[in-house]
Amino acid sequence: MQTLTNRSKPVNRKPMTWLEKLYVWNIAKGMAVTFIHIFKRKATISYPEQKRSFSKVFRGLHILNRDEEGRERCTACGLCAVACPAEAITMEAAERQKGEEHLYREEKYAAKYEINMLRCIFCGLCEEACPKDAIYLSQTFAPANYGRAGFIYGKENLLIPNPKEDPEGFNKARGERVMS
């Protein structure tokens, strides 16, 4: 038969000889293979002590960004919620009052901002939709939880630490992702 590639090997259908039927030689060969594997590098990463580094474009948990003065950038425009294919984002807008200028960057802000991490598919479309650079996907992932309610992340979970009060936490939460 004409073969499509020259890599195919014909199947050896010769009856086994008496020596082959003892399986000794073949078993010895197999045992040599497993013996070599004893000295090979282990593929395991011992997780809590050792962590695999993520790629620079890893899309993990969301963070709500602040500007350099520590004000929330989100204006609750709802574009992220519209862009979200999994419909994981809900928000409620509120008007900035007098005296809150140091907290919110624009006149409107998100009073409530929730992402259901069980619905979220971490596609990053919210990040792309945001006109204010307010939402980013960070380099951490959602920890395990016993109930579903624990996977609905509110503002208290999502907001990045204030860069003025806690610059270290801010940098850590931002990770290696390039943001504005």
Next chain:
Amino acid sequence: MHLLAIDWFLLIEKAILILLIVTVCLVTAMYATWGERKVAAIIQDRRGPNRAGPFGLFQPLADGLKLFMKEEIIPNASVKFLFVLGPGIAMVTALMTSAVIPWGGTIHIFGRDIALQIADINVGILFVFAIVSMGVYGIMIGGWASNNKFSLLAAIRGASQMISYELPMGLALISLLMVTGSVRLGVFVDQQVNGVWNVVYQPLGFFIFFICALAECNRTPFDLPEAENELNFGYHQEYSSMKLGFYLFAEYINMFISGVVMSTLYFGGYDIPFVNEAAFGDVWWIGALEFLALMAKGLIFVFIFMWIRWTIPRFRYDQLMDLGWKKLVPLALLNMLITAVVVLWRN
């Protein structure tokens, strides 16, 4: 009064020795379960248990505790007495073999000569064989009393496998007996300490014996009684809690004991290789060293058992019977013939 003159020290000495050896067997078996998982892991490029204590060394304790805490289920349709008896027999027969094995030379302590052997009976190796053959009762009774067709099938498989492989094992042993001319295990070791290890005279015999030992211990590639994909779980399917633990434990004890028996028969027993023990004179620590040498040899065999388990898949049942009756029995007979001719010719 004369009849009652029992050597009380002898009784105490033997009691301590029995306690020690049984403890050694149990602890070794316990850590063999840990070793099995470690060997499996490193052969498969994994790490194995490493969370419970340093290097996962407390893992067997955790496993034992878990087995004790599990609910104990005795099926309604089972024969309750036999159901409980099965794992007991498996455990007892696994431990009993250790009684005749010489675990070390004679040591002088407290002005007494203490042989590190519980009983140097004159039918030593036959005793081992008798007890090992009784091990099949544990499987048979357990499998039958469970009143489960899978268990019963597994038990039948186990029994026929053990009977088939005892034959070439016995034939291999006969040729060894022709060389040594004794069935007392102490004599075996003495000859090897003073001369060459028996494996030099009987390489083929050892090979056959080793394969049969694998089959007798129900180890892969001959673990047909517990073939999960065909028989769900094998003869201990209905067992739970520590009764299951006993079956699993007995397998590891069997493994260790058969490793020690093979070392005793073919690899010089407690003989420390390349060292003349007699040159050190009468010091107690040489006995301890000899004991450690035997342990090391036994554990090497245990490692080889595990290495084989994680290398080759299970034999098909007809292949198993083929190998036993059509390959090993003729080979063992041939080995016996050659040995007989050589022994006759040399005399």
